[in-house]
Amino acid sequence: MAEVGAEIERIGPAEVEDVELYHAKSWITKYVFSQDAKVIAIQYSATAIAIGMVALVLSWLMRLQLGFPESFDFIEAQDYYQFITMHGMIMVVYLLTALFLGGFGNYLIPLMVGARDMVFPYVNMLSYWIYLLAVLVLVASFFVPGGPTGAGWTLYPPQAILTGTPGAGAGIVLMLVSLALFIIGFTMGGLNYVTTVLQARTRGMTLMRMPLTVWGIFTATVLALLAFPALFVGAVMMTLDSVLGTSFFMPTIVSQGELLKHDGGSPILFQHLFWFFGHPEVYIVALPAFGIVSDLISVHARRHIFGYRMMVWAIVIIGALSFVVWAHHMYVSGMNPYFGFFFATTTLIIAVPTAIKVYNWTLTLWRANINFTLPMLFALAFIVTFVNGGITGLFLGNVVVDVPLSDTMFVVAHFHMVMGVAPILVIFGAIYHWYPLMTGRMLNEAMGQFHFWVTFLGAYMIFLPIHYLGFLGVPRRYFEMGTTSFIPESAHTLNEFITVVALIVGVAQLVFFYNVVWSMIKGKKAGHNPWKATTLEWQTEEVPPGHGNFGRELPVVYRWAYDYGVPGAEDDFVPQNHPPKRAPARAAE
Amino acid sequence: MAETTLTHTEGTAATRPDGLEGFVSDWSSDQRTFKNVPWGKAMMWIFLLSDTFIFSCFLLSYMTVRMSTTVPWPNASEVFALSFGGEPIPLILIAIMTFILITSSGTMVLAVNYGYRKDRFKTAIFLLITALFGATFVGMQAFEWTKLIVEEGVRPWGNPMGAAQFGSSFFMITGFHGFHVSVGVLFLILIARKVWRGDFDIEKKGFFTSRKGRYEIVETLGLYWHFVDLVWVFIFAFFYLW
């Protein structure tokens, strides 16, 4: 039908012989040291969500302090900085990156491209265990003398390693070591994801027939493989500065009345390294979300995605551009103003492909047969939230507007909308969508509806007012405001309100976890393909898919992933592996 | 126009056009984007791309701190001079090290070549020779480090000759590179052992991976080795010659 539809063609024979998989001999190699991407995916997801809960609890503690300053003795200024730092870093790196790439990537890539597993399952397994080690090192930093680092998730030197900062001794070193481990572990997985997409697709699966989910995760992984090196190098150098007393990032400095031994380093260098990683990181989190949301919308609106090719190119172009915008985080760092001009321009250019994606989602929904299932609700919520966060991004991308807004709560509101709430909504949508595949049962609808409305409306009640606080000039990363003339009393009342909502939203997540456990036992049986999706992961012989994903024969792909609402088709959709009616006989072999 | 044939495990052979058209047809084809490139080799290329970013960041950072420090930079050709019988010869040790590493790339090429001919004996020998060159390189590096630390008093946090960043960058960058060479040497020995035993002739399965062992691995390892060699050329140029 449409552009990349089911043109009748001859599908070539297999170019590579079917791989022999590692067959687990014991319970341990099957479920613990497993080489099956699906088990690794679940291990990754469980670990990411577990450490994410720590970050969630930390956000409550911060909110308690912001809403009711001077009421909690156990939260000192020091603690607050440690909470902020660990909350930010865990959310961005250890939760979102690990969950999207290690979790969804591992589960979906092989299934969606029609492979039996990742290309190197053993390396893939190591990836998880090193990630777990990184998480453990991170957790260990809570228990060392001085506690975890309180340098802010950006870890800027010199303050990150100066004695005045909480966790300046062991805390910061453990954080850096943990990051380095994370990067090594991620690289092992990431190489697998990229190679699997490029070299291990099934017959008929061209790049331009891959579901957008795979495109999003694939491009994000490429970004990660090229962006994490900068963070790795920054981490190594800061560790040396801290442990051996080198001066890569440390200028001549007087700290607490004492002239330190450091001399001649460049703190700005760290900022460049950090943001050369940090900005692509935003897209490492956003691109998988873009991809997944495209598929959710298409499936649950029974309509092909509008402008598939444009969507693919938009992902690729956003990915490429994300490497030339990093210094928009450094407008107030004292960088040369001409740089600011350059980076503001590139930043605004990124808005173009991003806007294309939003238009295409909207056009996909235009006059479609929208089913308000839970995944669809989350997808719609994502679009709204993402547009919201994207628009405030345009404010912050312009130097003159950014300068007064920099380091205010407006920034906090912006990035929570665009890379906090928005991707989390997609993650929930994706879990509601793929849970039936992973467990064979549906999640409970009533609990899901409750969870959705509380989370979505709650997130807005938390973060919309924070924009306003930012405009008032409430600074970011402040333990408490005290009495300041430019901050009206009403801001304090607002802060109390936000805190109450944040606690309610947080507790509402328990309903979701209860649902996940309850439905595993009591949920409605899902059967094959409950959402009537075209993509390969739903066409497996067994549900949930077994070791090796597909049966004796790998599926053969004849069409793109978006044949929904096809007039004349039995079921209003045609799976990717269904041959066209008048296909040559040999193609069906 | 010449046409290259693809290998197939079944069915008829498809043909593939040359040049730009071939490039486009590869990228719009199914199954594999890089035709006839084994998984391991593709993965190594992607890894090396990522590793290039690491080394680039290291070198760029070194250049930045060299500019940010206000203390004069030590003169590399004096620091890295060795004297034989009185006359100091600038950069002599590093010249020999560079020569050894580049030679090792040559022996690696031979190993890969014999690997493709499935010449078990010669492949193993050349792998071992390469490993030996690699080990010599690391050994000389250890000698150079010792000399700098013990005799010249260079420390990561400072040195008598000038900017502290000289020592820190030197130890960090050559250390990271030396680590790459050492890992390479270990794998060379490991693979040489497998070749010697004939594991790849009978496609013996790997202990952990349960994948069939093939001579392709020699080429994949070769890619890594040449990369490490190439990186050295940049370190040599930017650190020792500048």
Ligand code: HEM
């Ligand atoms: C569960 C809902 C969440 C709440 C209530 C929350 C709350 C907060 C608060 C109060 C701060 C400190 C603001 C300040 O004083 O400057 C903060 C910082 C931050 N949050 Fe969240 N957050 C939530 C979810 C997330 C998510 C999902 C992400 C993932 C991207 C995230 C990423 C960050 C980052 C990167 C920082 C900055 C840390 C820093 O300044 O070093 N948060 N959050």
Ligand SMILES: [Cu+2]
């Ligand atoms: Cu950015």
